Amino acid sequence: MELIISNVMKNYGKKDVLKGVSFKMDNGIYGLLGPNGAGKTTLIRILAGLIPASSGQVLYNGKKCDKEYRAKLGYLPQDLDFYPNFTGRQYLEYVANLKGLSDVEADRKIKELAEQVDLTDDMERRCVNYSGGMKRRLGIAQALLNNPEILILDEPTAGLDPYERIKFRNIISVFSKDRAVLLSTHIVSDVDSVAKKIIMIKDGKVGSMEDGRAYMQRMNGKVWECSIAPDKLMGFQKNHVISNAVPNGDMIDIRVLSNSRPHEKAVNLEPNLEDAYLYEFNYKEAMA
């Protein structure tokens, strides 16, 4: 399986939302990270065939995306509500039909997925009455109904509690063994440990696409910790990117991203992906 995104551009009038995005995906999880307005959702919608690109192309196994591609696609949008008169089961039956599953196959898959997302006991309830987390889990289930070769998830863990998030991550990890998963999120820890590659998108362009460790290695020597007085925090923040601040007695322990030692008592720390994300999208800008 190979999905090639080649120089995809999208503009709305004079506003360029995507300015030539190119990357390639095969099996595994790809994390899509970027600030609000970076063009993540637009890119995802183009990949899902919901909007056309202004130029460039998306090729699935060397061919243009058509009905065959749609049959192998699973998609969870960022905002999803449900039909007011449907139960969870009816909703999944409806989507299964849209995806071309036979009734027998649909029933089997619905039972299996309902168990996986812990909704077995709620399948006969109207899904508009579900909690936010349950709705999200139902959304995840619908995306997996057709055993998609390409799974696109836009903010899939929004509204899930920590246990549900971990469970979701495990499902997706197992699932991605022989499939491609594109996971767009603001929650860096969602992709931190599972993503094969992280795609950082900014201002409508792919900034970089590497695995998480490569991003973290690049951060070696740029993550610092020091303690400062609370009244100096605001002033310090003006000149530095602070990734964390924890009160410690009369002082505040801060985690700082900086190319050089930001404070005479600052010590180097092991970087994580969140540091890399902040560095990519905040530090470079702040230092520019």
Added chain:
Amino acid sequence: MRLLKLELHKTLTNKKNLIVLAILLVVYIVMGFSTTYYSYGGTENYNTYTSMVEEHTGTLDEAQGVVSTDAYTEAKNKYGSGEAIDHYKMADPVLKFNADYADFNTAVNDYYEGKEAGKQDIDNLIGIAPLQDKLTELQASGQENSYEYARYEKQLETEKELGAPTFENVSFWDSLFSNWSGMNVLLLLLFPIAYFIAPIFTQEVRTGMDNIVLCSKKGRKEIVTSKIITGVITAVVMSILFVAGTFIGTFAATGNMAGAGFSMRCLASFRTAQYAFTIGQFALVSVLWIVFIAIVFSMVALLISALMSNQAGAFGVSFIVLLVGMATEIFGSGLKKLLWPIVDFSFNSLGKLSSIFGGTTTYNLFGQPISYAMLGVAVATVMLSAFIIFVYAAQKKRIVR
């Protein structure tokens, strides 16, 4: 099949909409009953009226025609015409009988002699004598091969075959067809259909389900088929409720269905009809016509739903489509002639059984006279096909905003 079943559940067979359907059925029954019951002024008046009708059934009794016309003219002079006299007709079965017999007397005279001078529509002549005169005139001017000649010749032949109207006790059917008037079809059938159809596509936008539908295997074509069939089933179900409800209500008010075997020309609104249907046959044709028009309109409403993102907006635009036809009624004759396709084939006109099946209007189609009903079927079929194609095209090109 399951997709269709679930689509139907979204649109029609869910608890909320089943309640709305039940309420509509009650409205239809109550309307059918009340308009009939009160137009005759209650059961006692109705029985008096029908017994008078039974005494005078058959061909025109000229003496009774004169008596009834004089009595009705006198009443109009006393009470005024229009709604004013209608009120008295409800209260007085004798006056109602005289009014109906006077109307019948006029229809028979029109059948032979045509309308009085000045009242005759020069584009749509009626009456044996005026038709014969017109044909003689066309012959004299060497226009025997013209469309006009072919048209009037055919009309004359039909008139002679069908014969003059007769007076019969068809009160149930007169009331029923009055309940199936153009305005009732428009407001009590097509308008609610717009309410049911409007969310079929717009709710996909509102719920965000467009995202799922449009990227799924069957989300561009097969789902449209399901939605179209859902629209058609909705239109059929609602039409049947409308027809059945008004039928039950009218029957409850009259207590009989007498007259189904008489010519449709015995119906007050269809005295100049050009069809050899019995009333029973015509009732079946009318039901089919109402169902057909409802289906055509459901596809218009479905297309509007497919093109819009807002349910209230889709409902509003569908309503405007219905209003356009009503608005043409206030046009002057010049404007009506200019905009005749809209005037003649708007849903307001297509819903009027008396115009479609009760008049003598014909159209020149490649030199051949074609009846309003026939052209109506053709135009509505073309509209139906076009709207279905447009709905498929709209979904194919649909994007998420």
